[in-house]
Amino acid sequence: MLPLPVLEKAAAEMTDANGSGQSVMEMSHRSADFMPIIEQAEALFRELMGIPGNYRVLFLQGGASLQFAMIPLNLASVETGNKAPVTLVDTGVWAKKAADEASKYAEVIIAASSKDKAYTYIPSAPPPASGSAYYHITWNNTIVGTRWPAIPDTGGVPLVADISSSILSEAIDVSRFGILYAGAQKNLGPAGTTVVIIREDLAGRAPSWVPAMLRYDIHCKEASLYNTPPCYGIYIIGLVLQWLKDSGGVDAIARVNRKKAALLYEYLDSSKSFFSPVEKQSRSLMNIPFIPRETDPAKKTAVEKRFVKEAAAAGLVNLAGHRLVGGMRASIYNAMPVEGVQALLRFMEAFEKSL
Ligand SMILES: *Cc1c(COP(=O)(O)O)cnc(C)c1O
Numbered sequence: 001m002l003p004l005p006v007l008e009k010a011a012a013e014m015t016d017a018n019g020s021g022q023s024v025m026e027m028s029h030r031s032a033d034f035m036p037i038i039e040q041a042e043a044l045f046r047e048l049m050g051i052p053g054n055y056r057v058l059f060l061q062g063g064a065s066l067q068f069a070m071i072p073l074n075l076a077s078v079e080t081g082n083k084a085p086v087t088l089v090d091t092g093v094w095a096k097k098a099a100d101e102a103s104k105y106a107e108v109i110i111a112a113s114s115k116d117k118a119y120t121y122i123p124s125a126p127p128p129a130s131g132s133a134y135y136h137i138t139w140n141n142t143i144v145g146t147r148w149p150a151i152p153d154t155g156g157v158p159l160v161a162d163i164s165s166s167i168l169s170e171a172i173d174v175s176r177f178g179i180l181y182a183g184a185q186k187n188l189g190p191a192g193t194t195v196v197i198i199r200e201d202l203a204g205r206a207p208s209w210v211p212a213m214l215r216y217d218i219h220c221k222e223a224s225l226y227n228t229p230p231c232y233g234i235y236i237i238g239l240v241l242q243w244l245k246d247s248g249g250v251d252a253i254a255r256v257n258r259k260k261a262a263l264l265y266e267y268l269d270s271s272k273s274f275f276s277p278v279e280k281q282s283r284s285l286m287n288i289p290f291i292p293r294e295t296d297p298a299k300k301t302a303v304e305k306r307f308v309k310e311a312a313a314a315g316l317v318n319l320a321g322h323r324l325v326g327g328m329r330a331s332i333y334n335a336m337p338v339e340g341v342q343a344l345l346r347f348m349e350a351f352e353k354s355l
Contacts (some may be wrong), residue, residue, distance in 0.1 A: 002189070006239040020033040025231070029229055038224065038234050041235075041241060044244075052174060052175050054199060058197075061230055064164045064194060065101075065183075070214050072101070072105040074205055075178075075202060079208065079209075084106055085107045087132045089123065089135075091113075091146060093141075094141065094143070095162075109132070111135075112125060120282070133157075134179075139162060142284075142331075145284040145289045146283065149282060151172075158199065158202055160178055165287060168244060169257050171250050179198045179199070180196075181196045189240050190232070196219075198216055260336065261284075263341050264330060271348070272293065275291055276288065277289060290329070304320075304326065304327060307328055311344075316344055316347055330344060
């Protein structure tokens with residue numbers, strides 16, 4: 001969900017943004033009307049995340065999924081077509097997709113995996129394979145509901161992290177990373193914008209055959225305006241960031257997020273009908289899957305179906321687990337208030353009694 005004040009401001013400005021007489025959708029991306037919008041969005045990112053001066057903030061397209069390719073193309077591919085080694089940790093579907101895509105342009109070394117326990121924990125991170133161009137992790141695993149408990153030490157190898165489903169949910173030390181990237185649609189705004197935070201020295205490494213649109217150096221040089229960026233998405237992201245700043249910033253939202261997650265996990269850990277499959281030290285603040293304790297497959301499926309249907313009727317939507325893992329999942333991103341989690345818990349208590 002997006003914060004209601006953001007949607008209301010966007011609605012009020014739909015036909016006339018900042019007294020321009022235009023919708024943001026109608027603005028030229030190089031106009032004096034749009035420039036302050038993209039500059040303000042970047043400034044808010046820098047302020048809220050404490051982004052150091054030697055990092056660039058890019059607004060790109062193609063989702064996190066395109067970054068799975070852009071990262072190896074820019075950091076690991078070489079002029080001759082040879083492949084440089086890269087180190088990845090396999091913590092689930094998105095990590096696997098990042099590895100599969102990287103294997104087309106790099107020599108992928110999976111340093112650790114939690115596949116042995118259905119990805120319900122974050123493995124301890126081994127050192128990078130020798131000569132690695134980068135070390136990739138998926139910080140918050142949206143589908144299984146795990147999150148890295150600490151930033152791994154990768155020596156001098158640039159650490160690259162997919163933070164699509166956790167960006168701005170809690171403080172993160174940007175200076176420990178080479179690249180951070182996130183599709184906007186989980187915690188920032190509408191689908192269609194991808195935010196990439198990249199250490200400047202990593203932007204100039206792509207060989208000449210890499211297409212212009214996939215080159216960090218070009219997007220840095222052109223300040224995300226090499227071609228038409230997703231203007232309306234950037235505008236909404238700016239409104240979301242302003243809302244976050246007005247709500248007290250990242251530490252304030254992190255306190256709310258920890259409270260929301262603790263309420264749900266405490267409930268699940270003592271529930272007779274549901275449980276969290278995720279090991280305690282690896283639990284996500286943003287995505288909380290829960291599974292019926294019922295072990296008979298047919299009965300379990302029936303409970304899941306009834307839960308999702310009755311929850312939706314009670315106004316609690318999007319609670320079906322990812323199609324790959326089943327069960328239920330509460331995605332409680334920044335804009336979800338504590339009251340939303342409390343409403344879910346009231347529903348779960350009543351539902352359990354009816355079982
Ligand atoms: C949703 C998600 C993706 C895929 O994002 P797209 O923007 O749809 O490509 C990748 N990684 C993580 C962690 C996600 O949650």
